[in-house]
Amino acid sequence: MSRGFGPSGGHGRMKFDDDNKKTNLSKALLLRIAGYFIPYWKQTLLVMAVLVVTAVLGLLPPLFIQQIIDQALPDKNMRLLVLLVLASLGTTVVSGLLGVLQNYLNSFISLHIVYDMKNQMYRHLQKMPLQFYSGVQQGEVITRMTSDISGVQGVFSNTVVNFASNLFILASTAITLFIMNWKLALLGILVIPLFVVPTRKMGNISWKLAKQTQEKISEQNQIIQETLSISGYLLMKLFTKEAAEYTKFQTVNEEATSLQIRQSMAGRWFMMVLSTFTSIGPLLIYLYGGYLFIQGELSIGAIVAFVALLGRLYGPVLQMTNLYVDIKRSAALFERIFDYFDMKPLIVDKPEARSISAAGKDIVFHEVSFAYQADKTALHGISFTAAAGTLTALVGPSGAGKTTITNLIPRLYETDSGTLTIGDSNIRDFTLESLRAQIGLVTQDTYLFNGTIRENLMYADPEASEARIIAACQAAYIHDFIISLPEGYDTVVGNRGVKLSGGEKQRISIARVLLKNPPVIIMDEATSSLDTASEYYIQQAMHSLLQGKTSIVIAHRLSTIMAADQILVVQAGTIVEQGTHQSLLEQHGVYRDLYDKQYEPKVLT
Structure with a gap:
């Protein structure tokens, strides 16, 4: 009978073989990702409207510059010059204000999606059986709950919004260029296919490096969780393994840093190649546009405006070709998250x-x-x-x-x-x-939250009265000890109850179950940490309480x-x-x- 919880149904510590698995950008995956945006469709539509207006406004400054060069300056028309400058300034200010609104909406949508996913993940992990947690690394769970899901925040602002924004800018700019001069527009567009060539290879490299980086971050989290938790810390100290554990952490940290550097540099080389291609277009425009100017077919202002608009054409193309890389990265994050969501509670x-x-x-x-x-x-x-x-x-x-x-x-x-x-x-x-x-269960390995004694007791019953709390603690023979503390029931017990002895923690645990007062009580070595006197008194108390x-x-x-x-x-x-x-x-x-x-x-x- 298989009891695995990973995609492969394996046992023991979970290991996702990401290096040997290609991200499948299927329609089903994209629809699944899109499902997280549905609750925020109104805000998304507003973002799209803002992007359309911003794209149109972005066309105006180059056209104003053309009028300044071709009309206001040659005609020495100061009034027209001032109006054109003020119009250009006003357009810039309005675009900036719309950008602020867009950023707010971006943050609102992306952070709420992260909020929803974290809630969904936490709720899903609560339903997983005990076997899941006995096999999976704690660092792995923490990574998926934190850095993986938090990385989704950039999917909307850096991928969805960028794609829509660039699409609107590209369409509006291309139409404007063809209206201005179809010959120059075709010449500028001829360079665009050169951008696509290195994109696919870069996407695969970036995706693989991103996956490997996330795995190393998981290893880092695992080491931190195991060696800097109270139990792991004590074990490390008692066996004098500080140097060995530091070396292990340093090695993983070095590998993660190396991967991040490779990922960063791969992007820089990619952008350098694309930037080289983008410089070819303006040079061709100056060359052919200059020829048309000499022939009397084009004004200087039109050439300047054309080159400025060409930048608005290449910018979106550059970003949209790079979107393939972003989509691969995003898909890698979503795949890791969905790997967990697809584990069915048994x-x-x-x-x-x-x-x-x-x-x-x-x-x-x-x-x-x-x-x-x-x-x-x-x-x-x-x-x-x-x-x-x-x-x-x-x-x-x-x-x-x-x-x-x-x-x-x-x-x-x-x-x-x-x-x-x-x-x-x-x-x-x-x-x-x-x-x-x-059922009330008292385990041998007593767990207390890093809160007060009262908070740990009321975990069994948040509505418990003071009298019931005291009665349960008296039955477990821990009340006298608690009231002897300076803060009494409001004493903070520390991480995993480290400020208390084993017997004290065990008696608080027993009191917590007694406060729950269930009809079935299971005690797994519940008195193993008690001294002989405490064990005797608890046996007497349990005799009457278990009737x-x-x-x-x-x-x-x-x-x-x-x-x-x-x-x-x-x-x-x-x-x-x-x-x-x-x-x-x-x-x-x-x-x-x-x-x-x-x-x-x-x-x-």
Whole structure:
């Protein structure tokens, strides 16, 4: 059974083979990109109107110059000269004001598209299963969420708007040139095909360099995320790997910088070639236009105006030929983004899914099997019933599958075969939101947000009253510690709760689940970080708090689960023994061996 989430359905760390894949500028891709502009069609139409007016206004200054040279100056008409100069100035000012409006609209549309895409991406990533995050690099996710999507901002202003603007300028200028003198217009246009020759090759080079650069940026983000997060930082310090990690980062940074330089220089060489071609047109106009002037067919003002307008013709052509490069870059960004959007969440609600109330209902595993990979089974034929209101304990060696069993209940993973029911209904018949709302999970690896203790507690219930918060903390035997802090419940815990001890974090985590007060509680080594006294008090508190709730506890310390209603001994993905503490001791099997190893006298030599 394939469990990949990338386009190729692979396993492990995600790797997109961008170097060997060509960007397909298909109609479907372009329509998909265009779909993001639809909500802003009014603003887009206004931008187009502004571009048309600006294109027309841009034709006027060269024509005013022609009148100045051919009429105002030869006739020594000061009034006409002033009017033409003022008209040219007014045209420039109006064009500038329209440019400000255009820039505002550009920013409004492009930034809102980025806003929409980031929201869509975040929401989509929330729906991805746990397996996705266990395989993908964190730096990869961050890159796609930040630099990739932020790069889309330039697509509208640098690609769509530039294309429309250049198209309007090109059309209006070409028409004006042919009206002025069709012979010179044809001569100027003859140079244009020379611009197209290097464009396609440059587009492919730029696209490949852009893809490689984004990959190196992802590697940079990954190193930063792994080594400068609190856990990675401590590991790096404790194993004195600063030099090695710096060398690794320096190497990736150097490669990324080299790619960016190559990308920049490739563009400069490209523009140099095109600029050389653009200088040929005006020279031809001066040559042939001068001949026509000598023949009396053309005025000097017309030649000057023609050369000025020719610049308005070549400028858009240069930019439009370069648009191929921009489109390839944009397509590369969109492909990376769409790669994520096209990953289908494997765990979703059925169309007819309904809400669940798990209170007073048994949790039943029947011949449940599960594999993280097709060729590696994690669980095989798991069958047991966690009766409503009882405590079921899971024990066994690390890697036996205990945590995997508990992760199947809130559907963090999906079973491959067998059935998992709550009451008389398969858990797949319930909505994910209602199912997970019924379950409280305390994990061994406690996670706290970098906020206050109160904020971390209220993550379970934003409407929780002060009295409920205090009651939950008292039940977890953490209240006295919290009020002893200078800021009390408003104490900031630091990144991942670094300012607290392991036991303190664990007790806050327990209090958070107690505040949620779900009918089903799963505790995965929840007391592993507690000292003996705290463990004892929490056991006493949990005894009363779990009355009427269905509880599943994973424990290595057998002292925490001796009073369990049933104990399941898990080994190599199967349940090898099942019973109460006393009955399992009497079997003299795996459980008895675990018990003896924990409680046999330790002799120091």
